[in-house]
Amino acid sequence: MTHELLNGLSSAEAEQVLRLGTRLMVPAGTELFRLGDPADRLFLTERGRIRLTMPMQVRGREEDIFVEEMAPGQTVGWSALIPPYRFTLTAIASLHEAKVIALPRESLQGYFAANPAAAYKIALNLAVVIGHRLQLSQTMWVREMQRTVEVRSA
Amino acid sequence: MEMILMGLCVAVFGMGVAAVAFGAATRSVSSDSVVQPQLPLVKAAAPARFFSDRAAVTPTVPSVTPRQVPIEVLLLQIENHVRMEQAAAEVFIAFPSQAHLHSKTASPFVN
Numbered sequence: 001m002t003h004e005l006l007n008g009l010s011s012a013e014a015e016q017v018l019r020l021g022t023r024l025m026v027p028a029g030t031e032l033f034r035l036g037d038p039a040d041r042l043f044l045t046e047r048g049r050i051r052l053t054m055p056m057q058v059r060g061r062e063e064d065i066f067v068e069e070m071a072p073g074q075t076v077g078w079s080a081l082i083p084p085y086r087f088t089l090t091a092i093a094s095l096h097e098a099k100v101i102a103l104p105r106e107s108l109q110g111y112f113a114a115n116p117a118a119a120y121k122i123a124l125n126l127a128v129v130i131g132h133r134l135q136l137s138q139t140m141w142v143r144e145m146q147r148t149v150e151v152r153s154a
Numbered sequence: 155m156e157m158i159l160m161g162l163c164v165a166v167f168g169m170g171v172a173a174v175a176f177g178a179a180t181r182s183v184s185s186d187s188v189v190q191p192q193l194p195l196v197k198a199a200a201p202a203r204f205f206s207d208r209a210a211v212t213p214t215v216p217s218v219t220p221r222q223v224p225i226e227v228l229l230l231q232i233e234n235h236v237r238m239e240q241a242a243a244e245v246f247i248a249f250p251s252q253a254h255l256h257s258k259t260a261s262p263f264v265n
Binding site: 066067147 | 228229239242255
């Protein structure tokens with residue numbers, strides 16, 4: 001299993017990082033974390049899929065609206081490494097049980113301090129993950145804005 | 155001679171009665187034609203009301219129809235819309251162009 005966050009690391013480095021974490025089984029439909037929760041752990045998806053949702057009012061009711069789905073190998077909960085360390089989405093295991101590796105922030109920070117070369121590679125990988133999310137969000141926002149403008153100027 | 159004159163008088167009288175009757179009949183027809191413009195008006199008013207009723211109902215259809223959709227179906231439609239939008243955004247990120255940025259999807263939310 002290759003994890004996007006560990007790209008470019010040697011197998012020894014990757015193994016060291018993975019040993020910092022705990023493997024968790026998340027039953028289908030169970031929350032991994034909720035929007036607003038303190039983000040003190042980063043998750044690497046190993047099996048199953050994790051749905052990311054945000055709340056939205058639908059017919060006067062608050063509903064968790066699908067935002068994105070993370071597949072095995074992808075990183076979930078990078079808010080654990082970005083201040084103010086609060087989750088901005090809710091993560092739920094999809095239709096099947098998911099398996100993730102939970103990496104505590106403190107353990108990661110300790111590893112980064114002791115292994116700056118590996119930390120640099122992980123930081124670059126994290127930048128790719130965050131950058132991709134930013135590009136997606138930006139593109140989807142412009143598409144929605146375009147439609148709003150078309151409706152309002154029609 | 156007297157009989158002929160009598161017959162002529164009766165004939166003239168009969169023609170007069172017939173003429174009056176014809177006139178009355180013709181007048182009644184013309185009076186109907188005076189009323190008739192009102193009929194088309196009534197007839198015109200009825201379809202107009204019918205169409206105006208339809209016109210009044212039509213705008214409420216979009217707001218009523220989604221409410222008839224179960225919320226689970228609506229949430230699924232939203233999820234499909236997000237997935238399609240995300241796929242379209244992924245294509246734009248891979249091949250940035252204005253055409254890809256504003257490409258259309260099959261989402262019922264935008265069609």
